[in-house]
Amino acid sequence: MTTEASFFLKVYDVVRQIPEGKVTSYGAIAKFLGAPQSSRMVGWAMNAAHSLTDVPAHRVVNRKGMLTGKHHFGGATVMQQLLENEGIKIIENQIQDFEKHLWDPVKSLKGF
């Protein structure tokens, strides 16, 4: 709570606006928030987002398109199931055609 809007809240705002069937990376969000060096904090924010229900954290992966945090969804295949349910193919925790499903907040929201 160093500022009015915690870094977390900003992250939630962006994640909530990720279209269905789309994904983005922690770095993209961090960069959009103006903290490209705090990409790890985005992950930490997601950890706190775990309590919320309207934050599709499963649509957020690392820059390689790998489901690094699937272990935090309470199940080993929960995250993959959710993504596949949206039309995204995943093989070995790796999103296929990652760039194709990539949704960049900087490009889509652009100063929102």
Place this chain on the structure above:
DNA sequence: ATTCTGACGTGGG
């Protein structure tokens, strides 16, 4: 206060 860790990213090899 210090130390480690982590749902990451980048740069060098």
Place this chain on the structure above:
DNA sequence: CCCCACGCCAGAA
């Protein structure tokens, strides 16, 4: 493309 080392910041022990 992969692998390794470092930087980053917040929180837990």
